[in-house]
Amino acid sequence: MLHENFNDLAAFAMVAKERSFTRAAAKIGVSQSALSQTVKNLEERLGLRLLTRTTRSVSPTEAGERLLQMVAPRFEEIETEIAALSALRDKPAGTVRITAGEHSAISVLQPALRRFLPDYPDINVEIIVDYGLTDIVAEGYDAGVRLGEQVAKDMIAVRIGPQMRMAVVGSPAYFARHPPPQTPQDLATHNCINVRLPTYGGLFAWDLEKDGREVRVRGEGQLVFNNLGLRVQSALDGLGLAYIPDDTVLPHVSAGRLVRVLEDWCPYFPGYHLYYPSRRHSSPALALLVGLLRYHGD
Numbered sequence: 001m002l003h004e005n006f007n008d009l010a011a012f013a014m015v016a017k018e019r020s021f022t023r024a025a026a027k028i029g030v031s032q033s034a035l036s037q038t039v040k041n042l043e044e045r046l047g048l049r050l051l052t053r054t055t056r057s058v059s060p061t062e063a064g065e066r067l068l069q070m071v072a073p074r075f076e077e078i079e080t081e082i083a084a085l086s087a088l089r090d091k092p093a094g095t096v097r098i099t100a101g102e103h104s105a106i107s108v109l110q111p112a113l114r115r116f117l118p119d120y121p122d123i124n125v126e127i128i129v130d131y132g133l134t135d136i137v138a139e140g141y142d143a144g145v146r147l148g149e150q151v152a153k154d155m156i157a158v159r160i161g162p163q164m165r166m167a168v169v170g171s172p173a174y175f176a177r178h179p180p181p182q183t184p185q186d187l188a189t190h191n192c193i194n195v196r197l198p199t200y201g202g203l204f205a206w207d208l209e210k211d212g213r214e215v216r217v218r219g220e221g222q223l224v225f226n227n228l229g230l231r232v233q234s235a236l237d238g239l240g241l242a243y244i245p246d247d248t249v250l251p252h253v254s255a256g257r258l259v260r261v262l263e264d265w266c267p268y269f270p271g272y273h274l275y276y277p278s279r280r281h282s283s284p285a286l287a288l289l290v291g292l293l294r295y296h297g298d
Helices: 006-018 021-028 032-046 062-088 102-119 172-177 184-189 228-236 246-254 284-293
Strands: 051-053 058-060 094-100 123-129 143-147 155-159 166-170 192-195 206-210 213-217 241-245 259-261 272-277
Touching: 006 021, 006 032, 006 051, 006 058, 006 062, 021 032, 058 062, 094 102, 094 284, 102 123, 102 143, 102 228, 102 246, 102 284, 123 284, 166 206, 166 246, 184 206, 184 213, 192 228, 228 241, 228 246, 241 246, 246 259, 272 284
Parallel strands: 094 123, 094 143, 192 241
Antiparallel strands: 051 058, 143 272, 155 272, 166 241, 166 259, 206 213
16 A cells, blocks of 8 residues: 655645646745655656646646545645644634735724734734635635625625725815716716726726616726725825725715715615635634624624
C-alpha cells in the first residue's frame, strides 16, 4: 500500500484548484520552485501525469481531476474538524475568512470587530473586499456578506444589519450648472458616477422605485470606480451625481456639501446578511461571530 505524504497531496490539490503554481505557492507560503518539485515528486511516485503545464496555465489531467475530486473534499472535512477542536479550548480560536462589499465591511463588520476582537485574542479575522458575487466554497471563505436578495438559496443566511436605502446626490456647484433631476428619466442628461461590476463586467444599475413602479437606470458619465470613497469625493468635487448608500452621505447632506435628489424614488430594501454553506459545520469562531453580528432590530 502506498503511504503518500499528505503534504504532497495537499500541495497538488491547491495547484489544481488554483490552476496556477504562482497563486498556489502564495497561499501555501512556499516558493514556486519548491511547490513544482513537490508535485513532480508526487507524479513520479504515482507513475502518473497529474497536471498539464503550459507557459500560461496549469490544468489537471484526467487522472489529476479524479485525484482532486477524491482528496479535496477530505482535506476540507479535516480542516473543518480541526477548527471545531477549538471548542475544547477555554475560548474559541482560529481564523475566519469573510468576503464582503466595501460598504458592509465598513458599516457593519468593522464596528463589530472593534467590540469582538479584544475579548478573543486567539481568533483572527480576514476580510476581503470584493464587489463580485464570490463563490465562497470554491474560494475558501468561511462566510460572505451580501444584500438579502443576493444570497444563494443553499446558504444559511443571518441578517446582520437594518433596512437600507440609497441616495442620489450631487454638490451645490454641480446643480448650479445642471438642473436637478425630477424623474429617473432625467438622469439621461446628467453626468452619472458609476460602478463597474466584476462578475459580469457591466455597470451597476441604479434601482429606483416609487408607488410600486420600478425603474432601472444605467446612466452615462465620465467616471467609473470600484471604490466607495472615490464616488463620494467625486460627488463632493462637483463631477457628477452619485448613487450611494444614504448613511454614507447623510453627514454631507446635513452640512450642505451634497444635495439629495429623487428621494421619493429611493425606498428602503432588505439590508445585509452574512451567509455560509448549509452543509458545512461552522467553526466555533464563526459561530461566535455570527451570534455577535445577528441583527435584532426592526
